[in-house]
Amino acid sequence: MxxxxxxxxxxxxxxxxxxxxxxxSVSIPPNKITAIIGPSGCGKSTMLKCMNxxxxxxxxxxxEGDVHIDGENIYGSGIDVSLLRKKVGMIAQTPNPxxxxxxxxxAYGPRIHGQRKRTDLDEIVERCLNTVGLWSEVKERLEDPxxxxxxxxxxxxxxxxxxxxxxxxxxxxxxxxxxxxxxAKHIETELSSLKNDYTIVxxxxxxxxxxxxxxxxxxxxxxxxxxxxxxxxVFFHPxxxxxxxxxxxxFG
Amino acid sequence: MKRQIIDRIVGRLTFIPAFAAxxxxxxxxxxxxxxxxxxxLNQSLPTLLFSSVWQPMAGKFGFLPFIAGTVWVTFVAMAxxxxxxxxxxxxxxxxxxxxxxxxxxxxIDLLAGIPSIVFGLFGVLLLVPLVxxxxxxxxxxxxxxYCVLTGGLVLAIMVVPLxxxxxxxVLTAVPEDMRIASLAMGANRWETVKYVVFRKxxxxxxxxxxxxxxxxxxxxxxxxxxxxxxxxxxSSLFDPAYPIPALIANNYGxxxxxxxxxxxxxxxxxxxxxVVVIFNIIANIVxxxxxxxxx
Ligand SMILES: Nc1ncnc2c1ncn2[C@@H]1O[C@H](COP(=O)(O)OP(=O)(O)O)[C@@H](O)[C@H]1O
Ligand SMILES: [Mg+2]
Numbered sequence: 152m153x154x155x156x157x158x159x160x161x162x163x164x165x166x167x168x169x170x171x172x173x174x175x176s177v178s179i180p181p182n183k184i185t186a187i188i189g190p191s192g193c194g195k196s197t198m199l200k201c202m203n204x205x206x207x208x209x210x211x212x213x214x215e216g217d218v219h220i221d222g223e224n225i226y227g228s229g230i231d232v233s234l235l236r237k238k239v240g241m242i243a244q245t246p247n248p249x250x251x252x253x254x255x256x257x258a259y260g261p262r263i264h265g266q267r268k269r270t271d272l273d274e275i276v277e278r279c280l281n282t283v284g285l286w287s288e289v290k291e292r293l294e295d296p297x298x299x300x301x302x303x304x305x306x307x308x309x310x311x312x313x314x315x316x317x318x319x320x321x322x323x324x325x326x327x328x329x330x331x332x333x334x335a336k337h338i339e340t341e342l343s344s345l346k347n348d349y350t351i352v353x354x355x356x357x358x359x360x361x362x363x364x365x366x367x368x369x370x371x372x373x374x375x376x377x378x379x380x381x382x383x384x385v386f387f388h389p390x391x392x393x394x395x396x397x398x399x400x401x402f403g
Numbered sequence: 404m405k406r407q408i409i410d411r412i413v414g415r416l417t418f419i420p421a422f423a424a425x426x427x428x429x430x431x432x433x434x435x436x437x438x439x440x441x442x443x444l445n446q447s448l449p450t451l452l453f454s455s456v457w458q459p460m461a462g463k464f465g466f467l468p469f470i471a472g473t474v475w476v477t478f479v480a481m482a483x484x485x486x487x488x489x490x491x492x493x494x495x496x497x498x499x500x501x502x503x504x505x506x507x508x509x510x511i512d513l514l515a516g517i518p519s520i521v522f523g524l525f526g527v528l529l530l531v532p533l534v535x536x537x538x539x540x541x542x543x544x545x546x547x548x549y550c551v552l553t554g555g556l557v558l559a560i561m562v563v564p565l566x567x568x569x570x571x572x573v574l575t576a577v578p579e580d581m582r583i584a585s586l587a588m589g590a591n592r593w594e595t596v597k598y599v600v601f602r603k604x605x606x607x608x609x610x611x612x613x614x615x616x617x618x619x620x621x622x623x624x625x626x627x628x629x630x631x632x633x634x635x636x637x638s639s640l641f642d643p644a645y646p647i648p649a650l651i652a653n654n655y656g657x658x659x660x661x662x663x664x665x666x667x668x669x670x671x672x673x674x675x676x677x678v679v680v681i682f683n684i685i686a687n688i689v690x691x692x693x694x695x696x697x698x
Pocket of ligand 1: 166210
């Protein structure tokens with residue numbers, strides 16, 4: 152398996168008459184973790200949602216520009232949004248298990264995309280739960296409702312669910328923000344080990360977390376892409392004074 | 404200290420109306436039981452329920468025609484209204500644009516509150532001729548138009564807004580997070596409704612349908628005006644029927660000179676009450692089962 156590159160060019164997003172993202176252009180490399188950082192409300196989640204077109208759900212949205220994933224314009228005509236979202240998995244800020252069993256949560260995506268054979272599904276469920284280190288914890292109670300798991304386990308389940316359809320890209324939106332430190336650590340470890348196989352775009356407002364995980368960093372400020380580059384450069388030799396100020400904690 | 408006392412007093416006071424409501428059900432059942440005792444002593448329960456001989460003058464009270472009438476009319480109404488209501492609730496909650504939602508939803512709520520007599524008049528003026536001149540001829544059947552189908556139609560029109568309105572609330576209450584989870588996995592909106600939203604909302608949907616059923620089952624005025632009121636077991640949708648509520652409303656206070664008639668009507672009322680209560684209990688059991696399975 153290999154991740155796929157994402158190229159965003161001149162992306163403008165308006166909601167109603169507000170300009171949420173302003174002329175964003177950036178190339179996100181495959182098989183790396185790219186962190187999007189910036190103060191709350193600067194457009195991090197919006198940018199992420201543009202990459203799997205979950206942004207389409209917002210009413211009165213107006214999108215200009217292109218997003219190419221693996222060379223394909225995902226806003227082009229004739230694109231199958233269902234297939235796109237199979238290729239580009241997303242993990243939300245708060246764990247959002249589906250109202251069904253642990254097993255069915257993992258099998259949900261494969262089933263939607265046509266996988267019906269029980270033995271295949273069994274194999275997928277075990278493999279994905281193993282990847283996120285949940286298998287040994289839940290293998291005895293796969294038929295229990297997913298809502299019975301602890302919040303931290305739920306988030307790992309959501310990660311496993313996203314992996315079950317063999318995506319090429321993983322979009323993570325502050326995925327540790329509602330977790331306790333130990334579960335957060337779990338998720339971080341799992342994400343770093345996953346980057347060999349996926350392109351990971353990781354939104355966070357915790358700078359230390361970005362420093363720990365990121366290979367590349369995008370700094371967004373008020374809907375503008377202020378700075379982009381390898382993590383070391385952005386963190387230790389920022390070119391833009393706004394980046395420097397943010398990293399020093401001026402905006403909080 | 405004072406705050407604690409107030410809290411305790413409020414606790415006691417609010418208990419009273421809550422308790423009174425359940426007491427009322429018991430009292431009503433009790434009174435109806437006592438008043439139907441006379442007929443129950445006079446005729447066996449199976450005869451009352453399964454005989455179709457309705458000759459009050461001769462002292463014969465077979466309720467089967469009325470039970471059959473109620474069942475037919477309610478069945479037609481539910482068969483029509485459940486799919487229509489659920490689809491419109493799904494459309495409004497999952498597909499409709501905000502502006503459409505904002506226009507249609509208050510209209511449906513309004514419709515749910517219109518007095519039944521208005522629906523009855525609407526039925527007489529429009530549905531009876533429609534069934535008589537258009538629908539029945541299409542099947543080469545002749546009917547007065549005052550029949551099971553018309554009764555069912557009127558009821559369905561009354562029940563649809565009620566079920567739609569509640570089902571809409573229930574579907575809207577499903578956390579947005581769950582829909583997002585499903586859509587983000589590549590499911591489309593219909594798959595999301597089928598596998599996630601509906602599943603999560605199922606207990607509430609059952610409650611909505613039960614409420615609709617209770618309303619249809621006991622509705623009197625609107626049905627009475629269009630259903631023909633002939634004490635015979637209907638054998639087709641185009642036959643007249645005589646549902647139990649119509650029987651009670653038409654005759655209570657009028658036929659009291661006939662011995663046992665009063666008690667017979669009390670028994671009929673008891674029958675209605677018991678069926679609705681049983682139905683609600685079954686629904687509650689279903690709900691508890693389902694809830695355990697989901698969360
Ligand atoms: N559905 C929406 N409707 C209107 N405004 C929105 C919507 N989603 C986001 N916004 C606005 O877009 C801006 C960026 O939001 P978001 O991308 O969620 O920021 P972040 O994730 O960086 O905190 C915010 O000002 C927010 O108010
Ligand atoms: Mg956000």
